[in-house]
Amino acid sequence: MDATENSTTATPRLGRYAIDTDGSSITFRSRHFFGLAPVRGTFAIQGGTVDVAEPLSQSRLRVEIDAASFTTGNDQRDGHVRSERFLDTDRHPLMTFVSERVDASSVSGTLTVCAVARPVSLAIVRSQIHADSFTVRATTRVDRTEFGVTAARLMAGRHLELTLEVTCVPV
16 A cells, blocks of 8 residues: 555554554653743653554554653753653653544543543644554644643743654554
8 A cells, every 4th residue: 555644534454553662753842931942852652552443433542651751952951850840750650641532633532641641632633554554643732730740830831742753563
């Protein structure tokens, strides 16, 4: 099958897929210092599975994110965010997303950060289907305070604009 972009009718072959952690990423944008300075960074996907079903609404996915992989290129800031004041990665090493509803344009589910679970909806902005894999790009906006990450209210951005680029391969 040829690659298909922005297709709402094409779906990957039915079955179980693993997330290719080397070929997948989570990037984010936020603001800090009273909202004046932009911050960009990444999280690493530790693992996950996607079960493609018919109908598509019966599909399921689970993504595990390494909380300690938080990186912005500023070692001091990264250490603070990983500390107990923010993500507390020693006590909460994983963030998870588990889907509840899947359709051609979005995936809704539960994101758990620091043992706090909240609903999140991801908008699918691009999909590419290949003979032996598929890649999906999705975006969402997360309010960190909804997950109890409330330190440095004026210095650290409240919202993160997340982009997930996930490549899945058959298991």
